[in-house]
Amino acid sequence: MREQSELRAIIFDLGGVVIDSPLHAIAGYERELGIPNGFVNRLVVETGPAGAWSRLERGEIDRGTFERDFDAECRTGGHTLSAREMMRRIGECGPRPSMLRAIDRLRTADFLVAALTNNWIDESAPSDAPHELNNVFHVVIESAKTGLRKPDPRIYELACQELGIEPQQAVFLDDIGRNLKAARALGMQTIKVDAPEPALTALSELVGIDLV
Numbered sequence: 001m002r003e004q005s006e007l008r009a010i011i012f013d014l015g016g017v018v019i020d021s022p023l024h025a026i027a028g029y030e031r032e033l034g035i036p037n038g039f040v041n042r043l044v045v046e047t048g049p050a051g052a053w054s055r056l057e058r059g060e061i062d063r064g065t066f067e068r069d070f071d072a073e074c075r076t077g078g079h080t081l082s083a084r085e086m087m088r089r090i091g092e093c094g095p096r097p098s099m100l101r102a103i104d105r106l107r108t109a110d111f112l113v114a115a116l117t118n119n120w121i122d123e124s125a126p127s128d129a130p131h132e133l134n135n136v137f138h139v140v141i142e143s144a145k146t147g148l149r150k151p152d153p154r155i156y157e158l159a160c161q162e163l164g165i166e167p168q169q170a171v172f173l174d175d176i177g178r179n180l181k182a183a184r185a186l187g188m189q190t191i192k193v194d195a196p197e198p199a200l201t202a203l204s205e206l207v208g209i210d211l212v
Contacts (some may be wrong), residue, residue, distance in 0.1 A: 005118050006168070006169055007169060007171060007189075007207060008115070008165050009114060009117050009169060009171075010103075010111055010113050010114075010164045010170070010171050010173070010203065011115075011156075011159055011163075011171070011183075012103070012113065012114070012173050012175070012178065013091075013116040013117060013118075013139075013172075013173060013174040013175060013176075013193070014119070014174075015024055015093065015158045015175075016110050016174070016193060017096075017173050018091050018095060018099045018100070018103070018136075019094065019095050019117065020093040020094055020095075020096060020134070021175060022090040022093055025040065025086075025089040025090050025093055026040050026041070026090070027087070028089070029081065029085065029086055029089055030081075033079070033080075035079045035081065036079075039074075039077070040044045040074075040081075040160055043073060043077050046077075047073055052070040053066075053070060053081075056070075057119060057120055058143060058147050058148070059143070059145060059147060060092060060145035060165045061125060063087070063120070063121075063123055066083060067082075067083040067084050067087070070083040071083050084151050089101045089184055090121060095133070095155070096196050097194055098197065098212075099200070100136065101211075102154075102196055102203070103137070104212075105138055105209060105210075105211055106207065106209075107138075108141055109207070109209050111207065112139075112140065112163050112165065113138055114138060114139040114140065114159055114162070114163055115136075115137045115138075115140045115141065116155065116159045116172070117140075117141070117142055118143040119145045119185060120144050121144045124196070135149070138163065139162040141155060141159045141162065143155065146158060149184035150174070150179040152182075153182055153186060156172070156182060156183055156188070157186070161186050163205070167187040167188045168187040168188070170188045170189070170193065171188065171190070171203065171206055171207075172188045172189070172190050172191070173190070173192075173203065174192065174193065174197075175190045175192065175193045175208070177192065177203070180192055188192045189206060190205055191206075
């Protein structure tokens with residue numbers, strides 16, 4: 001199966017794929033405040049590359065500046081929330097055991113595995129500190145350290161360069177459609193992750209080993 005597919009690498013998003021979804025944490029906070037579901041996500045998309053969220057994920061601003069600017073963007077968008085509280089809740093998201101087991105099986109089967117994540121700098125850690133899941137993957141690509149964020153094609157190309165592969169040799173898993181669209185445009189196979197088990201079933205079919 002592996003020779004037929006010519007797949008060499010599996011690239012995972014973290015939040016919403018390997019780690020519990022931050023979108024769920026945000027949705028819970030929106031419900032508590034009586035804010036329309038999806039408000040934060042729409043705001044992030046609408047403010048685009050110049051918005052506070054995008055600047056944070058490219059490592060251009062610190063958390064304090066983000067919290068101030070994102071609070072202001074929310075007020076302009078018609079709703080009030082605390083970016084600090086929202087980020088605290090996101091920080092409580094933990095790894096999904098089923099995904100970690102699948103990654104271990106992929107490594108045992110000699111597939112390359114990488115993380116490709118939009119994230120922000122942990123200001124409590126040294127600037128050169130590795131990601132907490134660094135030992136799980138062969139390569140970890142973080143938006144805040146590269147200055148690039150999904151769906152910018154350059155961050156996918158960087159992941160492939162670090163792995164020593166062509167995009168056509170990779171499968172990419174993400175929970176956000178626009179990030180998957182950019183990966184497909186480069187030639188990657190993609191899997192949308194709404195829940196771990198269906199995604200791992202689909203990945204099992206591609207790689208020819210049972211990951212569920």
